[in-house]
Amino acid sequence: MRRGIAATALVASLALAATACGGSDSGDEADGPVTITWWDTSNATNEAPTYKALVKEFEAAHKDIKVNYVNVPFDQAQNKFDTAAGSKGAPDVLRSEVGWTPAFAKKGFFAPLDGTEALAEQDRFQPSLIEQAKYDGKTYGVPFTTDTLALVYNKALFKKAGVEAPKTWDDLKKAAATVKDKTGVDGYWGSTQAYYAQSFLYGEGTDTVDVDAKKITVTSPAAKKAYGTWQGLFDGKGLHKADTTADAYAHIQEAFVSGKVASIVQGPWEITNFYKGSAFKDRNNLGIATVPAGSSGKAGAPTGGHNLSVYAGSDAAHQKASLTFVNFMTSAKAQETIALKNSTLPTREDAYTAKVKADPGIAGYQGVLSAAQPRPALPEYSSLWTPLDDELIEIAGGKESLDKGLGDAETAITKLVPDFSK
Secondary structure, eight states: OHHHHHHHHHHHHHHHHHHHHOOOOOOOOTTSOEEEEEEEOSOTTTTHHHHHHHHHHHHHHOTTEEEEEEEOOHHHHHHHHHHHTTSTTOOSEEEEETTHHHHHHHTTOBOOOTTSGGGTTGGGBOHHHHHHTEETTEEOOEEEEEEOOEEEEEHHHHHHHTOOOOSBHHHHHHHHHHHHHHHSSBSBOOOOSHHHHHHHHHHTTOOSEETTTTEEOTTSHHHHHHHHHHHHTTSSTTBOOOOOSTTHHHHHHHHHHTTSBSEEEEOGGGHHHHHHSGGGSSGGGEEEEOOOBOTTSOOOEEOEEEEEEEBTTOOHHHHHHHHHHHHHHTSHHHHHHHHHHHOOBOSBGGGOOHHHHTSHHHHHHHHHGGGEEOOOSOTTGGGGHHHHHHHHHHHHTTSSOHHHHHHHHHHHHHHHSTTSBO
């Protein structure tokens, strides 16, 4: 009963907001079905067909709702929604990257979903993912897909070298040298991107910022030690040198799937592409382990993924239809379908069915999710990786010292969170 009252109140309040913001402009006919617009930010080739099929299934079950499906390139969606939400044209539902959720919630662009139909089965979702969808105590998204980073490795090459999945970064260096000696290929190839370097910070028990203390910590002794470890994995026997080109991501991925490097750090969004490579025609050759730990003994990687969020400017009818749609798309049945078709990770435990876990990639990544760390509810948090991306590539390429690069990153981060101290 409380959920229904809350939903009704929310819809009514959003109707008022729509009057001010513009709301949806779908051209619905009187007494006809309500048409909501969904901006999907998934890969148009590998993932979108599954979502389109689910939209048709939803429409067949809900004759009073039509869905205008729009696939928006992920790298453009954040800015496009930011612009659209300030005027007419914003979609009713957005597939929002978890880092965008608190940022758009802070601006008032997302509707709080607590007590609504969208979160009717909230207790079925992983609690950490619900927490990551919150801002200022309210929930602004329903977890749709999740991910984290893992050490992925070629089991056959590791077996030939007589090594096991390393538990620490020091173990990884030793294993990489042995793999090189025994197989002739490099044992590990690291990334220069800040998101991939985040695990090294967690391994030292630190982060780029301390949100509770409102302090920038990217140049702290612990952070310098973390990035020093990261930097040291580009030089040594069996350690591939840093790729500082614009195509580095593709180069690393291709080397791994073709068996030219034995291990990398990567996320589950590449599961489908792993299987397309010659090294993983036998899917069971894909090894997946928690990223190695740092000197603190801690291991972990950032939690990523996407939420389904609802535009706060939609009118009452579109708001109600959007809540129903989000509930359907995040149901156990829909999430099972998505996992089976797209090899992505469900956000609710009851979607990890026997069929889903038969995929060794999904089963492997499910095993490392417990070590994943949710991002703090800081709207600017995801943007902190941008200045680090600029500096880490210079450090890895030998063009800047570690101290100078991190110092420059700190200066840039200060502008992003001006109320934080150094």
